Amino acid sequence: MHVNGNAGESNAHYVEGHSISYRSLITGVTVNQQYEYTIEYDTKHSGRMAIDYLTQFQRLLPHQQFGHAAEVINPRILESGSNEFLLRLVDSNTFPIPAPQQDSTPVTGQPQTSFNALTANERLFTIYNGVITSIQYVREEPLTTSATEAKTSVRIRFTAHDDSVLLAWGGHIASQLDWGFLNPTTPRSAAGISGSPYHMRQLSMRTFPGLVNISGVGNQDRSLSAKAVIAPPTCGISAAQLACPETDTLTFRYQNGATTGITFQWSITGTNTAGAQIAVGGTDSVVKIVPTGTDFVAGGTFDLKLKVTRNGISDSCTRSPAATIQNVQVTASASPTTINLASGNTSQLTATATPSPNTLYTFSWTQSPATGGSLSATNISNPVFTATAQDTYRFIVTATQIAAPNCVAKDTVDIIVINPPAPCGISGPDPVCPNTTNTYKYDPDNNGVADTIPANFTLTWSFSGNSNNATFNGPLNDTTVSVTAGADCETSYRLKILLVSTSGLLRDSCFKTVNVNVNAHLVQVCPGDTTLACGASTDPETSTGTPAVQDNGCGIKVYYTDVITRTWISVDACGNRDTCTQIIRVDSCITTNTIPNGSARMITSSNTAPATQGTVKAGGSGQIKSSAGKTPAMSPKTTTLNTANKDLQIQAFPNPFSNTVNFRFTSPVSGRAVLEVYNTQGQRVAIAFDGRVDAGAVKTVQYSTRLNNQALIYKLKVGDKTVRGTVLELKR
Numbered sequence: 001m002h003v004n005g006n007a008g009e010s011n012a013h014y015v016e017g018h019s020i021s022y023r024s025l026i027t028g029v030t031v032n033q034q035y036e037y038t039i040e041y042d043t044k045h046s047g048r049m050a051i052d053y054l055t056q057f058q059r060l061l062p063h064q065q066f067g068h069a070a071e072v073i074n075p076r077i078l079e080s081g082s083n084e085f086l087l088r089l090v091d092s093n094t095f096p097i098p099a100p101q102q103d104s105t106p107v108t109g110q111p112q113t114s115f116n117a118l119t120a121n122e123r124l125f126t127i128y129n130g131v132i133t134s135i136q137y138v139r140e141e142p143l144t145t146s147a148t149e150a151k152t153s154v155r156i157r158f159t160a161h162d163d164s165v166l167l168a169w170g171g172h173i174a175s176q177l178d179w180g181f182l183n184p185t186t187p188r189s190a191a192g193i194s195g196s197p198y199h200m201r202q203l204s205m206r207t208f209p210g211l212v213n214i215s216g217v218g219n220q221d222r223s224l225s226a227k228a229v230i231a232p233p234t235c236g237i238s239a240a241q242l243a244c245p246e247t248d249t250l251t252f253r254y255q256n257g258a259t260t261g262i263t264f265q266w267s268i269t270g271t272n273t274a275g276a277q278i279a280v281g282g283t284d285s286v287v288k289i290v291p292t293g294t295d296f297v298a299g300g301t302f303d304l305k306l307k308v309t310r311n312g313i314s315d316s317c318t319r320s321p322a323a324t325i326q327n328v329q330v331t332a333s334a335s336p337t338t339i340n341l342a343s344g345n346t347s348q349l350t351a352t353a354t355p356s357p358n359t360l361y362t363f364s365w366t367q368s369p370a371t372g373g374s375l376s377a378t379n380i381s382n383p384v385f386t387a388t389a390q391d392t393y394r395f396i397v398t399a400t401q402i403a404a405p406n407c408v409a410k411d412t413v414d415i416i417v418i419n420p421p422a423p424c425g426i427s428g429p430d431p432v433c434p435n436t437t438n439t440y441k442y443d444p445d446n447n448g449v450a451d452t453i454p455a456n457f458t459l460t461w462s463f464s465g466n467s468n469n470a471t472f473n474g475p476l477n478d479t480t481v482s483v484t485a486g487a488d489c490e491t492s493y494r495l496k497i498l499l500v501s502t503s504g505l506l507r508d509s510c511f512k513t514v515n516v517n518v519n520a521h522l523v524q525v526c527p528g529d530t531t532l533a534c535g536a537s538t539d540p541e542t543s544t545g546t547p548a549v550q551d552n553g554c555g556i557k558v559y560y561t562d563v564i565t566r567t568w569i570s571v572d573a574c575g576n577r578d579t580c581t582q583i584i585r586v587d588s589c590i591t592t593n594t595i596p597n598g599s600a601r602m603i604t605s606s607n608t609a610p611a612t613q614g615t616v617k618a619g620g621s622g623q624i625k626s627s628a629g630k631t632p633a634m635s636p637k638t639t640t641l642n643t644a645n646k647d648l649q650i651q652a653f654p655n656p657f658s659n660t661v662n663f664r665f666t667s668p669v670s671g672r673a674v675l676e677v678y679n680t681q682g683q684r685v686a687i688a689f690d691g692r693v694d695a696g697a698v699k700t701v702q703y704s705t706r707l708n709n710q711a712l713i714y715k716l717k718v719g720d721k722t723v724r725g726t727v728l729e730l731k732r
Contacts, residue, residue: 006196009227013066015313016189016231017177019170020051020224021076022200025087026167027640029160034133034208037156041171043102044143044150045197047182048190049174052111053100054154056124057170065230065312075168076128088127090162094124095132097169100152104142106188107179114178119378125169129162137288158206167656173224176234176256177315185257191231198224202678221521233262233310235317243323244407250276250305250323255283265307269318274300274325288648289323299327329354330361330399332411334385339593342456345387347415349375353399361399368394373417388505390419422454422499426509431515433554434487435596435690440495440512442479456502465494468516469692483514487691491516519553538562546591555594562586641666641698648721650675652714663688663701670695677703686714690730693718705729 007020014020029035041051063070077085099115115123125135134157139148156167176187190197201221206213236256243250254264268289274299279288289304291297304322308315339347353361358381365378370390373648385393393415401407426442427448441450442459447683453459461476469486470493477512483493499508527545537543540560549556557724571577641649641664650665663675675689688703705712715724 006225007194007228008225012224012228014060014173015062015065015231015311016173016175016191016225016229018061018229019172020054020198020200021057021073021075021168021170022222023057023077023166023168024202024686025164026160026205027164029163029165030081031160031162034157034159035205035214036208036211037167037205038138038153038203039156040139040151040201042149042197042199043141043152044354045190045199046188046193046195047148048193048197049143049179049188050190050197051171051200052174052178053115053152053170053172054097054125055118055170056094056122057126059122059170059172073127075166084136087164087166088162088573090129091131092126092128093131094126095135095156096120097123097125098135098137100140101137102140102143104144104147106143106145110178111172111174114172114175125156126167127158128166128168130158130160130165130550132156132158134474134683135685138435147343153203160261161418171198173198173229176231180234180528181257181576184255187231187234187257189227189231191229192421193226196223196224197198197679198229198616215223228314230311232313233308235306235308235315237304237306237319237322240319240321241323242405244328244405245297245325246292246408247296247325247405248290249279250289252289252319252322254308256308259285262310265306265309267305268302269305270303270320272300272302273297273500274302275321276302276323278302287418296325298325298329298386300325309367310670326401326405327355327402328381328409330409330411332395332396332413334395334413334415337413337415339415341417341419341505342422342454342457342503343386343504345505346375347385349383349385349397349413351397351399351411353381353383353409362402362404364398364400366396366398368396385415387417390417392416419506420454420456422457422506422508423451424497424499424508426495426510426512427511427703428495428514431517431519431553432485432518433518433596434485434489436554437473437482437484438514440481440483440514441495451712453479454499456500457499457506460498460500462496462498463493464496464511465492467491470514470516471664472694485516487515487689489517498604519662519728522549522552522556524549524558529567540591551594555596556592557595558592559588559590559592561588573712648716648718650714650716652724652725652727656730658730660702660704661712661727661729663703663714663716664698665701665716665723666696666698667719668695668722669719671719672697673716673718675701675716677705677716678715680711680713 024037026037032098043052044050056426057075058073059071076089078085078087088481100111102111125132136155137153138153140152141147143150158165174189176189179188196597199221202217204213205217234256236254238253238255241250264283264285266278266287268276268278275292276289277292279290297390301321301324303318303320305316305318330351330553333350334347338345339345347572349365351356351363363379363381365375365383367375369391372391373385373387373393376384376386385395394412396410397414398413399409425444425446426440427446429438432438442453443449444451450521457480459477461472461481463470468488471484483495490514495512495514500506525548527540527547530544532538540546543597547558549558562585565636566582566584568582569579569580641651646668648667650663652661652663655661667673670693673689673691673693674687676684677686677688678684686703686705689701693699710729712729713724713729714727715722
């Protein structure tokens with residue numbers, strides 16, 4: 001059916017995308033004459049798209065929104081008053097409508113894309129009682145955004161087969177489905193504007209080829225009110241999203257204009273690898289998507305479909321993918337994962353985040369326990385851990401995307417810090433004899449065998465106390481060490497082993513105190529009393545016997561002194577008698593001496609005999625006597641030693657002396673000092689001192705003897721320096 005005149009909301013109803021049916025009845029034409037018929041329509045009106053191209057006249061689907069089936073259009077039905085009649089039909093023909101050729105358009109490809117999407121039957125121009133020979137666009141005004149109005153003119157050439165010819169076609173109502181929106185709430189289609197934006201008019205008709213204008217056709221215009229056109233709902237889903245697995249909710253919105261009168265149905269379609277589901281309902285303009293489990297599946301996606309319906313007209317759209325769940329991962333590592341404090345105390349931590357590179361992330365490290373070591377930094381991908389104590393440390397790294405959606409990933413790495421103990425122990429003899437050399441061992445298990453120095457450690461021997469003036473022999477960084485004891489008894493030295501790790505972080509020490517003394521008290525059993533014949537030998541070896549004494553550890557020296565009381569008796573021929581008593585003292589005679597030369601002695605009283613070292617034969621040390629005068633001795637009157645002097649100095653006082661003489665000396669160098677005493681026959685009668693002295697230190701030695709009225713020669717030697725002197729013992 002057709003409306004003869006303008007169409008309004010009271011006599012017409014359409015949906016954007018339908019075609020308005022037009023017809024033109026031309027009467028009084030000449031059979032077999034060719035004509036040019038020109039029409040024009042508003043392609044753009046009030047800044048919106050109106051009739052964007054021509055179609056076949058029967059296009060009213062879908063139509064269910066109006067509550068009835070689509071009207072069937074028959075252009076041949078004509079009215080005369082209240083009567084209807086059919087146009088006499090000689091024949092009917094169709095001609096393909098050429099595609100519009102708009103160059104300047106706000107939507108790329110339109111309206112050509114929409115036109116070409118129609119079926120071939122929908123792109124036909126119909127003629128009754130004639131045949132169309134050509135259809136040509138005469139004018140197509142630009143559709144640019146700045147153009148508020150635009151028109152398109154089309155010329156149809158046909159040959160008449162009867163004196164009455166009927167032309168029928170459709171004008172496609174521009175749809176927002178094709179042209180979109182000027183802004184989120186304003187479509188480019190004209191259905192929403194006021195007035196009658198849809199105009200189709202006939203401009204002229206003339207013969208062809210003579211081009212004689214046929215009067216009476218004129219500029220006839222037919223309009224359609226916008227209120228008679230329903231705008232279909234257009235489906236649109238807000239932009240696709242990047243999300244994190246830990247995201248609680250993803251929100252998507254319908255985005256194509258107002259929601260009034262529209263119903264919505266959301267659904268998740270396609271392969272849902274993200275583990276997504278619609279939270280509730282899914283029938284609002286906004287839909288919330290939540291994970292089916294605790295989190296979305298990292299690396300997964302899902303598609304979202306929306307169906308919108310208004311006035312019974314539906315449109316569907318799909319966002320594929322609607323969301324991609326970021327698969328952010330971080331891997332933490334450490335090199336080494338076990339720190340041996342003996343060899344080092346650092347480990348390089350590294351975090352690698354994907355998708356790479358690391359510059360897309362911020363990093364944060366935590367350490368547990370927080371003490372016992374520290375990180376060089378907590379906000380970089382590769383901090384260095386420096387350990388100070390033994391423990392197992394756990395490091396958690398958190399990588400956070402700098403850009404949205406700021407996903408977070410965590411990983412953990414453990415570092416074990418060990419502090420291997422360096423066992424320490426010393427074995428070796430104790431007590432030891434004076435002036436003996438003994439070996440000590442690094443022996444933690446105390447089995448008498450030197451153990452290997454622990455890996456990553458060095459060992460150093462030293463004295464932590466030394467009242468004995470003991471000295472080391474040889475290297476001090478081996479598993480064994482040789483120590484020579486000093487001469488003084490009832491002293492000690494304390495050995496120390498220091499174990500230091502190669503890292504310098506671990507130190508361990510152990511000690512052993514060694515006493516310089518004999519093992520037990522000396523026990524002597526004297527020989528029995530005896531009576532000798534006059535003139536018999538008193539030699540204990542051959543006559544009077546020797547005592548029984550056992551060596552108690554450091555050698556023994558056995559000597560004797562005789563005090564003989566001799567009674568002289570005088571008798572004359574008459575038997576007169578007189579008596580007197582003579583005391584004969586015999587100086588010390590050594591019978592046994594297993595004490596090493598220079599060993600110490602303890603002088604407990606002035607009556608103790610000197611600890612001599614045996615007899616020096618004439619000719620052995622006799623040179624001392626002959627050379628004694630060549631080395632000047634220090635004056636016995638000197639009471640002060642000049643410790644700044646670079647010479648070896650000694651004093652002997654008092655001089656002369658009775659029973660006991662004091663020696664005081666100082667050396668410019670440290671080392672072993674030996675003070676010997678000789679008689680005038682060159683025989684050594686004693687070693688007054690044998691031990692270590694320190695440079696510049698003053699040493700005092702007391703020496704006792706029972707040699708009456710003798711001159712004694714003393715000799716002090718330290719290193720390559722020697723000094724001599726003479727003292728005189730007076731008769732007591």
